[in-house]
Amino acid sequence: MHKAEAPAEPLIIDDDEPPSSRLAIDTLYPAPPAGQPAIQLTRPVFILPARKTSSLRYPKLSPETKAFQKQFFPGSTARDWHDWQWQVRHRIHTYDRLHQILPLGPDECLADHAVQLPLSITPYYAGLIPKDVPDHPLRRCVVPTAGEWVKMPCESDDPLGEDHQSPVPGLVHRYPDRVLFLLTDFCSTYCRYCTRSRVVGHGGIRASRARWEKAIAYIAANANVRDVLLSGGDPLTLSDDRLEWVLSKLRQIPHVEIIRIGTKVPAVLPQRITPKLVKMLKKYHPLWLSLHFTHPDECTPDTRAACALLADAGIPLGSQTVLLKGINDSVPVMTQLMHGLMKMRVRPYYLYQCDPITGSGHFRTAIAQGLEIIRGMRGFTTGYAVPTYVVDAPGGGGKIPLMPDYGGSHTNDNLVLTNYENRSFTYPDPMPVQG
Numbered sequence: 269m270h271k272a273e274a275p276a277e278p279l280i281i282d283d284d285e286p287p288s289s290r291l292a293i294d295t296l297y298p299a300p301p302a303g304q305p306a307i308q309l310t311r312p313v314f315i316l317p318a319r320k321t322s323s324l325r326y327p328k329l330s331p332e333t334k335a336f337q338k339q340f341f342p343g344s345t346a347r348d349w350h351d352w353q354w355q356v357r358h359r360i361h362t363y364d365r366l367h368q369i370l371p372l373g374p375d376e377c378l379a380d381h382a383v384q385l386p387l388s389i390t391p392y393y394a395g396l397i398p399k400d401v402p403d404h405p406l407r408r409c410v411v412p413t414a415g416e417w418v419k420m421p422c423e424s425d426d427p428l429g430e431d432h433q434s435p436v437p438g439l440v441h442r443y444p445d446r447v448l449f450l451l452t453d454f455c456s457t458y459c460r461y462c463t464r465s466r467v468v469g470h471g472g473i474r475a476s477r478a479r480w481e482k483a484i485a486y487i488a489a490n491a492n493v494r495d496v497l498l499s500g501g502d503p504l505t506l507s508d509d510r511l512e513w514v515l516s517k518l519r520q521i522p523h524v525e526i527i528r529i530g531t532k533v534p535a536v537l538p539q540r541i542t543p544k545l546v547k548m549l550k551k552y553h554p555l556w557l558s559l560h561f562t563h564p565d566e567c568t569p570d571t572r573a574a575c576a577l578l579a580d581a582g583i584p585l586g587s588q589t590v591l592l593k594g595i596n597d598s599v600p601v602m603t604q605l606m607h608g609l610m611k612m613r614v615r616p617y618y619l620y621q622c623d624p625i626t627g628s629g630h631f632r633t634a635i636a637q638g639l640e641i642i643r644g645m646r647g648f649t650t651g652y653a654v655p656t657y658v659v660d661a662p663g664g665g666g667k668i669p670l671m672p673d674y675g676g677s678h679t680n681d682n683l684v685l686t687n688y689e690n691r692s693f694t695y696p697d698p699m700p701v702q703g
């Protein structure tokens with residue numbers, strides 16, 4: 269998968285040079301047209317001295333991270349740790365290696381070799397998981413358990429019916445004006461509840477230019493497609509050059525208005541968000557990013573730095589979260605996650621009911637639980653912090669939003685509503701006159 273990756277980028281990359289004082293004066297007071305007098309400055313222009321930019325983009329390694337790195341990746345440096353390609357090369361993808369780092373419990377040992385989705389965890393993400401907390405939420409997200417063997421009658425490998433809405437391999441056209449374009453099946457870290465576990469990590473949707481060209485030709489031939497969502501796998505695990513090739517081709521299609529990228533990279537591999545990548549991405553605006561977050565412990569200083577780079581480049585950031593039993597299925601945890609995201613300038617977007625994917629029963633909550641979480645947030649915190657709770661309808665029906673019941677009964681031309689504190693209010697709303 270990574271044979272084709274570009275060689276490692278240098279860690280220390282300065283941003284663009286700040287303008288010199290001379291350049292700033294020339295910009296403020298350009299030369300007058302021929303024949304007109306030059307503007308005379310009556311007093312010296314105060315130009316701020318060029319700001320010294322720090323070449324260190326990421327926070328210093330914490331003592332805990334240093335100890336973790338020293339114990340499990342001896343000989344590696346801080347520079348290695350901040351290099352996304354080092355992180356990918358050193359991902360944990362065998363059970364023996366995982367057992368060294370996070371000693372496995374009986375349920376986890378049973379999962380060995382038999383599960384559909386491969387094992388992969390970046391050193392960075394593994395370092396966030398305390399080894400002596402067997403049920404730690406981040407551990408449950410990425411360490412397989414025997415629960416993945418259990419297939420419930422309601423479950424299937426393709427519950428959203430994507431394979432039936434795929435006019436070309438790796439492209440799903442479900443809604444009239446937008447398509448889902450799966451660029452790669454590779455992720456640096458695999459989420460155990462992944463909706464696309466049938467294809468992710470198996471080589472089913474290879475990152476090949478021949479396949480991409482077919483998908484791009486389909487988009488070019490369908491003038492109603494104004495929005496392209498790039499997903500996978502994780503598109504940001506591709507090299508800058510390969511990703512730019514796709515973005516530039518899409519930007520040549522006049523009817524493609526916006527491009528979105530779905531990624532979990534800022535949570536599991538924040539080192540990937542380099543100034544060079546961001547500089548490339550911002551050439552293809554309007555470009556939006558949908559970031560996948562699961563738990564407040566993912567809002568680390570490194571992730572904050574990555575989101576800051578993206579937000580500073582004018583890339584709107586939205587979040588997607590899957591509701592997961594024992595991981596984020598409570599009002600306090602969900603609220604803390606959404607607050608953490610807002611502080612990183614990531615707008616909470618969707619909270620997904622966990623899809624009935626094969627082997628996901630141990631992750632799924634009742635829908636009533638999701639509604640209670642929304643009820644416990646709406647009105648109690650900033651409206652922006654409350655995501656839209658959706659069920660992705662099995663069989664390809666698309667996302668259906670769900671809201672707690674806030675009343676809405678009509679009596680005598682009045683609508684009776686219940687607020688977040690369970691108090692009733694009446695809004696004048698005359699019934700339409702018949703005939």
Ligand code: SF4
Pocket residue numbers: 454455457458459461462463464468500501502531532560
């Ligand atoms: S990052 Fe997305 S595509 Fe990759 S394993 Fe997680 S949910 Fe699946």
